[in-house]
Amino acid sequence: MGTVILGTGSCLPRKALTNFDLEKIVDTSDEWIRTRTGIESRRIGGKGEKTYQIATAAARQALDMAGVAPEEIDLLIVGTISSHMLMPSCACFVQKEIGAVNAFAYDVNAACSGFLYGIDIADKQIRADHDFKVLVIGAETLSSRLNWRDRNTCIVFGDGAGAAVLGHSDDDGRGVIGTNHCSDGRLWQLLYMHNAPSTNPDLLVADNPGVHIVMEGREVFKYAVKAMEDSIVGLFGKTGLTMADVDLIIPHQANMRILKKVAERLEMPEEKVVLNVMNYGNTSAATIPIALDETNRAAMLRPGDTVLFCTFGGGFTWGATLISW
Ligand SMILES: CC(C)(COP(=O)(O)OP(=O)(O)OC[C@H]1O[C@@H](n2cnc3c(N)ncnc32)[C@H](O)[C@@H]1OP(=O)(O)O)[C@@H](O)C(=O)NCCC(=O)NCCS
Structure with a gap:
């Protein structure tokens, strides 16, 4: 019995940028990037693919799988360092898009740890109130936060979003x-x-x-x-x-x-x-x-x-x- 993940979702921007594409932007090579990082391609957000928009798409999938209505969400957390605005939070934009009118919403700025920190917060809330439902999202458009002349960083990062709906389960051992x-x-x-x-x-x-x-x-x-x-x-x-x-x-x-x-x-x-x-x-x-x-x-x-x-x-x-x- 405990906090379980009821549904998951994800959204990747349509455009793929391969290492070969990067060779045309900075002084690098597919071979160098693959050997040093294992990365072959990454997605780059475009029109209609701002951080809150891909977060929303991931959230809708997660709610759908969980069979949870947006109005049932009590808390909405987005782990992000690349929201299109500093204020309001990305979480408030997602709340508006999906209609999670009964939730309170905020972002967690913990860089790559934002999603797991969000799970930690959700777990503690749900342990305190078994009726609580939490939507935790990790979403980034880091392509908007890269120096595309810096080959040390622009080869490493990419864009995407994933989401999970959490709630309480009475099942033993879960x-x-x-x-x-x-x-x-x-x-x-x-x-x-x-x-x-x-x-x-x-x-x-x-x-x-x-x-x-x-x-x-x-x-x-x-x-x-x-x-x-x-x-x-x-x-x-x-x-x-x-x-x-x-x-x-x-x-x-x-x-x-x-x-x-x-x-x-x-x-x-x-x-x-x-x-x-x-x-x-x-x-x-x-x-x-x-x-x-x-x-x-x-x-x-x-x-x-x-x-x-x-x-x-x-x-x-x-x-x-x-x-x-
Ligand atoms: C970024 C990273 C791939 C660089 O690999 P590295 O082996 O440490 O490479 P270095 O930075 O020491 O650079 C080695 C050489 O490659 C060059 N180089 C750097 N980036 C390059 C690129 N994209 N293409 C070709 N050459 C590159 C450097 O200029 C350097 O050249 P020099 O020896 O002539 O000075 C590696 O340090 C790494 O993976 N770090 C962790 C990054 C990460 O995961 N960050 C997120 C954490 S959440």
Whole structure:
């Protein structure tokens, strides 16, 4: 008995940008990108595909699968760092689009960890009130937040959205088993995105490069591997489970090399790790719910399966979650 995922959904923008397309934009090659990241293609949002619009499409699918009406949603959370407006939140736009008139809605800014942080919040709300229904979305159009002249970053990220509807189940042995989330703001300079420059001269930040992602790739790589490993080990410690109990692993799709390192260190069986980073790149808060939805729709999840999620992102933020499906 616990907090369960009642339905999932996802939405990917139509336009695909392959590594070969990128060769025409920056000094790079398909071979370099594939070897260093495992990424082959990513999606790029276009007209009618703003963050809230792809979030809305994913949300509608998740509600449909869950058999939950928009009016039944009590809380709507969007994990995002690329909403088309700073205020109102992306969550309020989605609320308006789907007609979730009884919900309160807000965004979680936790970069790539936004979706799992949202699941954590949802779980706590639902434990406190078993009638509560929560819609958690991860949605990004990072293509609008990239410096397309910076080959260190523009090859890594992509656009997409995924959603999950959560509620309480009385079924024995089902639901969120545990979560283990962390942040460390001291490391912010390794992966960040400025605001637009301030209009208040007293609050101007020197060298503000504007609204795009800046990243120290090598450092991020090292921290990401260690942080994901530590959070999973910590979560196993909290829950008394081990890797042998896990049926499926849905990690944040940062890049193939990071995932291979984490898998190697924790002896994750390769066939249990869900990977789609080659198709979509790193869609930040959206990678986990997109991968979850694809897995769910491919009927790869059976009731009672133990699913491990793990993430890492700017902040730094990171963590792991275990769910009995
Ligand atoms: C970004 C990343 C792929 C770069 O790979 P790397 O092996 O660390 O590469 P480096 O940055 O050390 O650069 C190595 C060389 O490749 C070059 N290079 C960088 N990007 C390139 C590109 N897109 N194409 C071709 N060459 C590139 C560099 O200029 C450098 O050249 P030099 O040796 O002549 O100076 C890697 O650091 C990484 O995956 N980091 C984690 C990123 C991530 O997942 N972020 C999100 C976390 S949520």
